[in-house]
Amino acid sequence: MQDLIGRLTELGVPREAIHTEAFVSGRSKETRREKAHAIAVAAAAAGVTEFVIGTVDGAPAFPCSPGQSVLDAANAVGVALPQSCGEGACGTCRVRVLSGAYETDDRGMFSADELAAGWRLACQTLPTEDLVIGR
Template sequence: MPELSVGPQRWPVAPGSNLLDALNDAGLNVPYSCRAGSCHACMVRCVAGEPLDSTPGALTAAQRQAGWRLACQCRVTDDLEVALFDPRRDGLDAELIACDWLSAGVLRLRLRPERPLRYHAGQHLLLYSGVVARPYSIASLPQQDDFLEFHLDCRRPGAFIDRARSFQVGDHLRLGELRGGALHYDPDWQQRPLWLLAAGTGLAPLWGVLREALRQEHQGLIRLVHAVQEDGEYYLAEPLRALAAQYPQLEVEFHAPADLPSALSRLRLPSRQTQALVCGSPASVEAFSRRLFLAGLPRSQLLSDVFTGRA
C-alpha cells in the first residue's frame, strides 16, 4: 500500500486513490473548485515520487519541471511526498482598493497587486482569502485599468463568498496562478461580426473582451447579449448602454429567464464569418451554443468558458 506524506505527516492510502481526496481526507484542506483540471485551485508540488496524472497537458512544461501537479487529476500509485501550495509563500499580495455591490447579488472587487501582472482580457486568476481559494475571471483591462477587477456572484453561500461579503477596503488577499482562459479578442476579427453572449457573472470576462475590441477599433458589428437568472440582475446595464450610445457598431440587449428561449430562437447570424464568445453556467453555455450552431455558426468560430460551482 503506497504512503503519502506532507511535511511530518505520513499515512498509507489505497492504491489508485485520488490525490486531492487523500489529502483532504487527512484534514489538510487543499482548496479546489472544478475538479476538472481547469481552475488550478488544487495545485500541489511533488517533492519525491510521481503520481499517475490523467491530464499532464493542463500545466506548462516549466510548472511540471518544478514538480507542480493538479491534485484532482492525479492518483497515488506509489509512495509520494508533496508540498502544498502556500499562498503566503507562493502567492502574490494584493490590496483591496474598492468593494461595492453592483446589484443585490453581484459584488465587485478591485485589487491592486504588489507588482503589476501581465494579462489579457478573458483570463482568470485564483483569489485566496487565508487558505480558501476560488478562481474568478478578470473583468478589468490592462491597457485602461490600474487594478484587477472581479465580479462575484453572491446569491448562494460558499466558503470564499461568505468571506467576501465582509471584505473591506484595505484588506489584503493573495493571488494564485493566472490562467489563460478560452476567451480573448483577436485583432484578425476586426472586420467580422462579433457576438458576446453571457449569463449572470459570465459577463465579467466579456466586459473586458468588449472593451478590448473597442480599444482596438473593431469595425464589424458587435452584439452583446446578457441573460440573467433573476430579474433585476443586469448589473452592468448602464455602462453597457453608455458604450452602445458611444459606439454605433455596438448593440446590447438584456433578457430575463422568461423571454430568453424566445430571444434565442430569433437569433440570425449576420454573416458566416461571425465570431462568437459565450460564458456562463454549463446550462446557459449549452443553450447559447446550440442555438448558434442551429443558426449556422461553424464550431471553430465559437469560444466558450463555463463557470462551474464547487463540485
C-alpha cells in the same frame, strides 16, 4: 496567462501570492476510473494496500488507497488542500510532487517549466508509490 504571471513576478509579486484558475478539459470520468482501476489492480497484485503521502509544509502524512487521487485521500482524512472543481478543470488544487511515482493528466494546465518543477493537480494525481508533496 503565463505572460501575466511573468509580468507580476517581474514587478515583485511572489509567485505563491498569485492565484490562477485555468479552465481546461480534464480526462473523462470513464478514463479516470479505468486508470484508477488499473493502478488498484497492479497494487493488489504486488500486495500493496496503501501509499503514504508525505508533506513538507507541516501537514501530517496521510494514507492514499491505490487508485485514489491525492485530493480525495487528503479530503478523506481532513488534510486541507486548496480545491474548487475536483475535476481537473480549474487548477486550484495544484501541488508540487517532490518525490515518488504517479499517473496524472494535467492537460494544458501547467507550463513546461512548472511541469519540470513537479507541479501537478492533486485531483488528477494517482500515486503508484509513496509521494512527498508541497505547495
